[in-house]
Amino acid sequence: MVALVPDLVGSGGRLCPLRPDGQPAGAVEAAPDLAAAVARREAAERPRWVWAATDETYPRLLERAGVRPARCHDVKLVESLLLGMAGRHGSPRSLGAAWARLHDLPEPADAREGGADDQPVLFAADRQHLPQDADPLTALVAVYADQRRRIAASEHPDRVLLLCAAESAGALAAAEMGRDGLPWSAAVHDGLLTDLLGPRPAGGARPALLNDLALRIQQALGRTVNPDSPAQVLPAFARLGIPLHTTRSHELREVDHPAAALLLRYKELSRIHAAHGWAWREAWVRAGRFRAEYVVGGVVSGRWATRGGGALQIPRLLRGAVVADPGYRLVVADAGQLEPRVLAALSGDPGLAKAASAGDLYAALALDAFAGDRPRAKIALLAAMYGQTSGEAGQLLAVMRRRFPAALALVEAAARTGEAGGTVRSRLGRTSPTPSASRFVDTGGDADGAEGAGDFGSSDQRAARSWGRFTRNFVIQASASDWALAMLAALRRRLTAIGPEPRLVFFQHDEVIVHTPAALAPAVEEAVAAAGDEARRLVFGPTPVPFPLETNVVECYADAK
DNA sequence: AGCCTACGCGCC
DNA sequence: AAAGGGCGCGTAGGCT
Numbered sequence: 001m002v003a004l005v006p007d008l009v010g011s012g013g014r015l016c017p018l019r020p021d022g023q024p025a026g027a028v029e030a031a032p033d034l035a036a037a038v039a040r041r042e043a044a045e046r047p048r049w050v051w052a053a054t055d056e057t058y059p060r061l062l063e064r065a066g067v068r069p070a071r072c073h074d075v076k077l078v079e080s081l082l083l084g085m086a087g088r089h090g091s092p093r094s095l096g097a098a099w100a101r102l103h104d105l106p107e108p109a110d111a112r113e114g115g116a117d118d119q120p121v122l123f124a125a126d127r128q129h130l131p132q133d134a135d136p137l138t139a140l141v142a143v144y145a146d147q148r149r150r151i152a153a154s155e156h157p158d159r160v161l162l163l164c165a166a167e168s169a170g171a172l173a174a175a176e177m178g179r180d181g182l183p184w185s186a187a188v189h190d191g192l193l194t195d196l197l198g199p200r201p202a203g204g205a206r207p208a209l210l211n212d213l214a215l216r217i218q219q220a221l222g223r224t225v226n227p228d229s230p231a232q233v234l235p236a237f238a239r240l241g242i243p244l245h246t247t248r249s250h251e252l253r254e255v256d257h258p259a260a261a262l263l264l265r266y267k268e269l270s271r272i273h274a275a276h277g278w279a280w281r282e283a284w285v286r287a288g289r290f291r292a293e294y295v296v297g298g299v300v301s302g303r304w305a306t307r308g309g310g311a312l313q314i315p316r317l318l319r320g321a322v323v324a325d326p327g328y329r330l331v332v333a334d335a336g337q338l339e340p341r342v343l344a345a346l347s348g349d350p351g352l353a354k355a356a357s358a359g360d361l362y363a364a365l366a367l368d369a370f371a372g373d374r375p376r377a378k379i380a381l382l383a384a385m386y387g388q389t390s391g392e393a394g395q396l397l398a399v400m401r402r403r404f405p406a407a408l409a410l411v412e413a414a415a416r417t418g419e420a421g422g423t424v425r426s427r428l429g430r431t432s433p434t435p436s437a438s439r440f441v442d443t444g445g446d447a448d449g450a451e452g453a454g455d456f457g458s459s460d461q462r463a464a465r466s467w468g469r470f471t472r473n474f475v476i477q478a479s480a481s482d483w484a485l486a487m488l489a490a491l492r493r494r495l496t497a498i499g500p501e502p503r504l505v506f507f508q509h510d511e512v513i514v515h516t517p518a519a520l521a522p523a524v525e526e527a528v529a530a531a532g533d534e535a536r537r538l539v540f541g542p543t544p545v546p547f548p549l550e551t552n553v554v555e556c557y558a559d560a561k
Numbered sequence: 562a563g564c565c566t567a568c569g570c571g572c573c
Numbered sequence: 574a575a576a577g578g579g580c581g582c583g584t585a586g587g588c589t
Contacts, residue, residue, distance in 0.1 A: 228569095230568060246567090246568080246569080247567065247568085247569075248570080249570075251570085267569080267570080268570095271570065271571070272571095276571085303573080309571085310571075312571090312573075313570090313572040313573090314571085314572075315572080316571090316572090389566070390566060411569095446569095508572075508573065509572085509573045510573070511573080
């Protein structure tokens, strides 16, 4: 363990070796060239680097020396996890905030990203909102030691330690992927857009095809409407005797009228144009790479988010534009049926575990309990995990409850906990927020009893049920995220062992893409499989449930699956 | 003009 | 009786 603090100005910094419990284990080293010092130590002893925030410190190290540390402890991310476990999700989590809590000082508000009221932003970021008289290295070491104490005092210290390590490793991978970028062929992208939308109009204008479709929609509806405005489209359909509830594709697909088909086509194409068209490419693709900014811990469940570019929503229609460099391949790895497998492993339900042991969990489930009807089996399982009870789901759920009692007991207990205002945890301890801090409560707006006397509390009940569905899903989604992060960390380590060339270039909940020289693709596939198994062992222990990662070695993302 | 919410749809 | 999880991002349309 080595604590690291960059100097406020210049490219130097200070290092301090630490014992495992966080106490200093040697003299502070002043390093005039911090990146070089990190590279040296990394090569010699591969320490776990302790720093205030990976997303602020690591990009500079990468930029200056190309160091890729094996391990780190990200104080800000760990603080966020530990605060969440203590029921304090919204609290400021910077080093300065943690330091203030440690010393019973008033907490500083963490600066918002790109905050408007211009303090010297870089300066504030470097100091992690520490008071002026606090030494950053002293604070870092103290807060780290305190975090280790809090981890050790938790109910499952081994799991929480793993969670913190995986979250921190994820931050390393996120910074690297943000820098490397996803290979993106502008030429292929352009070809796809032109096939769909026609030639690119000059000056960023809308493609003629879209204007054309809009006109034809208006003709079919007999009215001048903006097809992008549900408020205009709904009455236009109503006038034709077609009462729609919404203008969602799902509903439009049931409508037998030429305007509906045209509108569906318009929606599909206008979305491509607006969200991933030529303008998007000019904003986000440079030098053959789409560089997204990953936000580790951006979702309470532990899933990542991204800032800008919509990296986690690349439309299937455009995946042909993700093309490996010449002589390289994409190893696309996907953990199929991850969430039901997580439910099987978490609950230990023997029937579900047995289904998970077959290659296709849904098919096995269908054979076992749904007369071989795979679609119904899938609906039943999704209903159990999401809390759906409408339509046929209610019936199917009864079958699930009878046949897979342990699995259903787990999700239903999580739902009841949420409905009662409690919190639930993932396998590794990531904790759901409390409903009071949430947008799901206080949305009723019927405080004055506007709903009538006979219906008391219905809005509160709706909110409670809604929160119950959230916590029901949280235990699964967050535990799936535990597994995915552990897998990502293991894969990152194993890729490094193969060599400097194979690079993680994409991570999306249960899927990774590695960009690698073609000759190394088989080794990468092996690393992927091993990483998946390692994650299963670390996160779920001796479960019989397999977590297979399907890998495809392709030149083009569209050819995977 | 900028900010906010509702809606809708892309992904998992 | 009814009750569908998590995001990002674009447009529309109302607000200040």
